[in-house]
Amino acid sequence: MHREGRGFLLSPIAGDDDRGGEKSPPFSARNQGFAFAETGGSLPPMFPVTRPETWGGGEIPPFASKPGGTLSPLVSRREGREFLPSPVFVAGDRGGEKSPLFSAHFGVPNIVMSLNSSFVASSCDPRYALKHLVSPHQRLINSNLPHGKCTPFLVTRNQTFRVYCDSQTKEMQIRKFSPILESMLLSGNGIIPSKEWKTVPDIWRTSAEKFGDRVALVDPYHDPPTNMTYKQLEQEILNFSEGLRVVGLKPEEKIALFADNSCRWLVADQGIMATGAINVVRGSRSSVEELFQIYNHSESVALVVDDPVLYSRISETFRARATVRFVILLWGEKSSIKDVAAAEIPVYSYNEITSLGHESHTALVHSEDARKQYIYETISSDDVATLVYTSGTTGNPKGVMLTHENLLHQITNLWDIVPAVPGDRFLSLLPPWHAYERACEYFIFTHGTEQVYTTIKNLKEDLQRYQPNYLISVPLVYETLYRGIQKQFNTSSAARKLVALLFLRFSLAYMEAKRIYEGKCLTKDPEQPSLLVSLFDWFWARITAAILWPLHMLAKKIVYSKIHSAIGISKAGISGGGSLPSHVDKFFEAIEIKVQNGYGLTESSPVVAARRPNCNVLGSIGHPIKHTEIKVVDAETDKVLPYGSKGIVKARGPQVMKGYYKNPLATKQVLDENGWLNTGDIGWICPHHSVGRSRNARGVIVLEGRAKDTIVLSTGENVEPSEIEEAALRSSLIQQIVVIGQDQRRLAAIIVPNKEDILSEAKRLSKVDSDASEISKETMTSLFHEELRKWTSECSFQIGPILVVNEPFTIDGGLMTPTMKIRRDKVVSQFKEQIDNLYK
Structure with a gap:
């Protein structure tokens, strides 16, 4: 920087508002300066100075000296404050009593700046911490280095730094580290690490x-x-x-x-x-x-x-x-x-x-x-922390690059969803490398909770043994719990079964009325209802709930309390990694076990939206989490759609991946130049109403399937299979189902039966002998058609031919992901010949 015909040497500890001049404390030089101030007092990149060099018309700059000589006085005082000297000096200098940078008394080794835009400030006095004087965009190493120590001081988010000692050789190793985690190692050098997390460790x-x-x-x-x-x-x-x-x-x-x-x-x-x-x-x-x-x-x-x-x-x-x-x-x-x-x-x-x-x-x-x-x-917080490969990697691997910053966003922003306190107990059974389980684990350990590792095999026993406050799992686990409870109802005596199912109906009706008067129902209608209609609706729901409330409380005492003691989950179950079926969602609401549904992708570390404890709107995935934006766009034009309109869901925020490893083309296909991630999911956003049933559901996001799963029939009609599959799974006879029909005239289904239940049902209907141990596929198919007509009657499309498969789809068999979602394409590929025969 030049002013009044002079060049001034800039010290990096100048305040952001400093513009130099003869009264500026960091400057004291009559000749050409070495580094000049930019707007706001920030520094341009610097580089090592290893020997005195000519500068500006052959002059030796004022910071240069010969070994053992003195340096120009770059320290000044103003308003009682002492400012550190500029870090620009000669590598061979060992100080001396007149050197403003070093003192021979302390025997401090020389330090040279690295080739990046960080810088080194030096002092013999540990009082010069500088943390209040440095521009927030700069990095600083405080080299308070008596006795030959080289110690990093402060880290910011954007770039790394190195400290070089005079004893450095080419054989020395770079040691990357987390200053906070390794504060014990650094404490001997008087380091007080930043309290702001920069890395996951x-x-x-x-x-x-x-x-x-x-x-x-x-x-x-x-x-x-x-x-x-x-x-x-x-x-x-x-x-x-x-x-x-x-x-x-x-x-x-x-x-x-x-x-x-x-x-x-x-x-x-x-x-x-x-x-x-x-x-x-x-x-x-x-x-x-x-x-x-x-x-x-x-x-x-x-x-x-x-x-x-x-x-x-x-x-x-x-x-x-x-x-x-x-x-x-x-x-x-x-x-x-x-x-x-x-x-x-x-x-x-x-x-x-x-x-x-x-x-x-x-x-x-x-x-x-x-x-x-x-x-x-x-x-650095921008360094890649992990590579997570997406499911189905064989042949075309896609490694998602997640940085420390991506993961830290999850750690610091999930408390709104799971307000954990020290002593809360969590059960862990999902694959730990999956982004969902991983982010949740990191998060809960920052709140003093206890995590108990379990397995699918031991889950039922461990729920009763450990009585967890929270269970973080996938929809299939909640479906399994639901089926287990239903099975207990069905195997009880006729009187107990009747009482349990009757109470459950009362509770379901009570909860539906409660959702109406609380304004937590979903609607796609952009038109707000009239105030008069809304008041009547609210009043009627209040009366209905008041009538049903005593019956619900009685059911809670007689029936649901036993379920609670068997499975714990005293605070909430968190469901993610897939779609939570509505009948399962409503069931747990009725028995007053809170289940909160969340949503995310591996590419977003993973959570982008979730239902909050105080805004648990059934059927939705809740609102975006902090610092996250979500929009719904038209699949063809990419234009933002109005509330209530169905389109492709896109998300943006600090949790979105750096990209796919060594795959820029795939990265470009899902991540645009503005940072929007194409999730590939179809959904809509609940309209903003100030009155009516959805007044407290405004802005929640609803998903309706994967764009790539959409079945296009030969008639040109588009079908979302997830809706039909979810309805069909309400049948106790069906363990797994995949709806198919791409380019065909009608839909079909591949079904894995619940063998015990379907055999019992066949005996009840006298379709097999009472002592039979097996059931033919023809009988199964007939029963499945009856069940599908019953449970999918409200769906827009009906199932035609059915393929019965005896063996369940499993992770080991390659037909399910590690988070227990069916790999639709793999199933279709494996049963291609049988599927072709269905349509002949």
């Missing part, structure tokens, strides 16, 4: 300080069973992270984490992130080919696997076709590995990694020489 230091001796997690089904407090969990993550560095994992490298739900998965996941590396996640039930393609496409360098069984299954393929630096077993012993040839690759047990990490971390904390081996570099 930052949360563990905060939680350990707040909830130290509280139980964080319980893992009863692994060997050994594990209970871990918040302090112990933080230490395990630190040890695992450091162990990974010891065995050679470097920052920004990818490492595959192929494992299932357990406490050690969480430790490994966070340990990897804390090194600055990127984890590439998948479950152990995926095929060998799918795991290999993910490993290969992601350019992973090493493997963390669930146990020796999985490693033995994949080792031959990986040895022959991939380069694997090392393997870590989360559970089990190395001696259990069956493939002898697999010994060519170094294999470590979980305990070996944490032990190596503990030893190394202890040495770093207590040894200054050990710390000097590294160049310290912070993990």
Whole structure:
């Protein structure tokens, strides 16, 4: 910057309003300056100064000096404040009593700026913290470095920094780290880390300080069973992270984490992130080919696997076709590995990694020489934290790049949906690498809750044993609970069954009236009802609810209390990862177990909308979560549609992915230049009414299926199969159903029967002998047609031919995703020949 014919050297601690001049405290120079102020006092990029150089007409700039000489006086005072000198100096300078940058008394090593737009400020006095004087757009390292220490101070969101010591050599390693998580390591240098989280691993230091001796997690089904407090969990993550560095994992490298739900998965996941590396996640039930393609496409360098069984299954393929630096077993012993040839690759047990990490971390904390081996570099919030591959990756893998910032958005904004408090208990049974389970786990651990790991097999027992406050799961789990309760009703004595079903009808009617007078009903009609009609509607609903309320309360005491004691869920069940059937939604509302439906995608980390505890509008996915925008657009023109109109749902917010890894074309197809993510879902937004049944439902989002699932009949008509499937699943005879009919004249269905229920129904109707143990497919088909006519009568389209399949669709069979959604395309492909025969 020039003023009055002079050039002034800018110190980076100038206030945002400083424009220089002879009275400006950061300036003191008569010759040409080196760095000039821009608008607002921000700094342009700087670069290392390694020797005195000519500047502006051959002059030596005032900051240059010879080793042992003095530097020009760049420190000044104003209004009683002392300002730090500019960081621009000669690399060979070792200070001296007249040097404003260094003092020989302290023996401080020289520090040189890195090649990026961050900068280094230096002082011998730790009082110069500067955190109130720096422009918010700048990064700062406070090099209060007596005794030869090089210590990072403060991190902001956009760029990384490095600190270089004079003892640095080319052999020194870059150590990426989370300043908050590793504050123990840095505390010896007087560092007070920022309280603002920049990376996901930052949360563990905060939680350990707040909830130290509280139980964080319980893992009863692994060997050994594990209970871990918040302090112990933080230490395990630190040890695992450091162990990974010891065995050679470097920052920004990818490492595959192929494992299932357990406490050690969480430790490994966070340990990897804390090194600055990127984890590439998948479950152990995926095929060998799918795991290999993910490993290969992601350019992973090493493997963390669930146990020796999985490693033995994949080792031959990986040895022959991939380069694997090392393997870590989360559970089990190395001696259990069956493939002898697999010994060519170094294999470590979980305990070996944490032990190596503990030893190394202890040495770093207590040894200054050990710390000097590294160049310290912070993990940025914009760094990729994980690659999550979308379902059905074989042949065309799409790795979703989620950054620390994406995941932190979820951690800091889900409390409005799940107002967890310390001591609340959650059951965890979903795949931990799935974005839904993962975001929820990170979130709950910032609030001092307890997580209990369970399985589908043990869910019923664990619900009663642990009495969770919350259950975070997928619609299929709530459907399973619903069916179990219905089965108990149906197998009770005739009198008990009659009483239970009668009470349930009263409660369903009571809740419907309650929704009307509370204004929590859905409507597509953009026209607001008249005030008079609304008042009458409200009055009638109030009277109806008042009449039914005593019966509902009696049912709650006699019937529902037993259900509550059996399944817990005292605060709420959170459903996500798929569409929650309306009959299941209404059932849990009637028995007063709150179920809140949410919505998101892997590409959005995942949550973009959810029903709130105080605005739980049935049939919807609620409002967008904080800092998130949602719009509905026309599929052809991309124009925003009015409220109540059905179209493609798009979302925008800080949680939206960075893109698909190595796939810019696929990224461009779903993510536009303005940051809008095309979800591929069809939906509408409830109109804004100030009176009437939907006055408190305005702005909620309703989904009606996937655009890619829409069936186009040969007649040109479009059919959303999810509506028909949801209605059909109300039948106790149907376990699974897929509606088909693309390019055909009419719809058909592939149905998996509930064998016990359909056999009982056939006996009741005398379609088989009373002692029969099986039922023919012809009889099944006849019963299914009757059930479909009963339950889908209100749907716009009816089912024609039916294909009965005896074996259920499963994850292991490749026909369901890990979150238990049916892979429609895979089912159609597998039964293509039988489907063709249906239409002949």
